[in-house]
Structure formats: C-alpha cells, structure tokens
Amino acid sequence: MFDIGATELLVIAIVAIIVIGPKDMPLALRTAGRWIGKIRRVSAHFRTGIDAMVREAEMEDMEMQWRDQNARIMAQHPQQEMQPLEEGAASAESRSEPGDASEDSLKSDTNDDQPGLPLGKPPAG
Template sequence: MFDIAPTELMLVGMVALIVIGPKDLPKAMRFVGYWVSRARGVARQFRSGFDSMMREAELQEMEKKWAEENERIMREHPPTPQQMLPMTQAIDHEDVAPVLVEAPVIAAAPEPEVPPAPVAKPVRKRTVKAATDTDAKPAAKRVRKPAAKAES
C-alpha cells in the first residue's frame, strides 16, 4: 500500500522534532497513533463487511448452479414409476391391528436415596485446675544482654 523507507521515516521524525519540539513530541505521537489505530479499525471493519458480502454472493451463485445442475439431471434421467412407487404408495392404517411383540415390564420407581443424618461429635469439657502452692513454679526472668557495639 504505502511504502515508507527507513530513511524517509527518519527524515519525518527529524522534521517533527524540529517543528513540534521535544517537549510536545510525545503528545503528538500519541495523538497520531490514536488516529492511525482508528483508521485501521475502520478499514478492518470495511474489509470484513466486504468479504462477508462476497462470500454470500458466491454462496448464492453456487446454490443457483447446483439447482440448475439438479434440474438438468432430473430432465435427462426422470425417475421410473418403480422408483416413485415407495413415495406415492398409500398405507391404509385402519385395517392393520397393532402387534405386541413383548409384554412391557413395569417396575416400581426406585426410592430416592436419603443421606444419613450427620452424627454429632461429643464435646469434651475442659476442666480448670485450681492453682495450689505446690503447682506454682517461679517465673523465669529474662535477662537482656546489652547489644554489641559496632566498631567504627
């Protein structure tokens, strides 16, 4: 479509840097990128719509050709009366009695399974001991060691 060489792209970048300036160049690049992506989206949508229209037109043309070919085959090779007989033969259902091959077996519906009720676990009670003089232990005292001084 468009053929832009790397040297041409570098020339456009240099002119943009001089004209727009380094401060506003990122904003301009974002703006240009936004509109380029919008244009690509519109072109993609147009192309996909055009492709789907072409596919539908081709399918209609193929269906038309198939119908014409089918008509030609039917004209050249018409069905014989023996071939048409199974389609046109009428069956008189009033004279035919139904024939029972096997006696049907009727079984009772199975009972729905009910899951067993959950069993409650027994709760253990905690007993609190009363503190006595013999049970009491002296609390250990923590002794903090002085931090080692870093040598400088």
C-alpha cells in the same frame, strides 16, 4: 503497503522534532496513534463488509449451480419414474439380517410408554 524504510522514518522523525518540538512530541504521537487506530478500525469494517458481499455472491453462485444441477437431474429422471421407498420395507430391510428377529417381534417386545424397555421388566429407579 507504503514501503517506508528506516532512513525515511529517521528523516520523518527529525522533521517532526524540528517542526513540533520535543516538548509537544508525546501529545502529537498520541494524537497520531489515535488517528491510526481509527483508520485501522474503519478499514477493518470496510474489509469485513467486502468479505460479506463476496461470500453472499459465492453463495448465490453455488445456489444457481445447485438449481441447474437439480433441474438437469429432474429432467433425466421424470417424477413418474421416481417412487418413494415404503417406510416399513426400507427400515426392515436395513435392520434385518438372516437369522434376526422380524420387525413385528421386535415391536412386540418393547413397551410403547418407555421405548427400549422390554415388557415385564420395571424401569431402574
């Protein structure tokens, strides 16, 4: 980010030793470390906020695209053309194959109190 090379760091260290002095250098470095940590935390918080705003904007764009596409589909297929599937017919068609038992015979073989258990057999206890 700042593109500081080794020579620049050496110059900064020599100036810091001359100005601050070797005795107070550990305290100064500790203070500088704390300030750098605070700056990093604030920048991370700021970056998180920006990322959240970008995600919200993307979600709004996707929602607008979904609404437009939904409106286009609904215009192509008006409501009177679309009929819901009948519950019994759809489930029976999806489950039954040639030679399988009918839906009525499947229902009569099960106990309503304990789904999945055939009548006449006690539950395993």
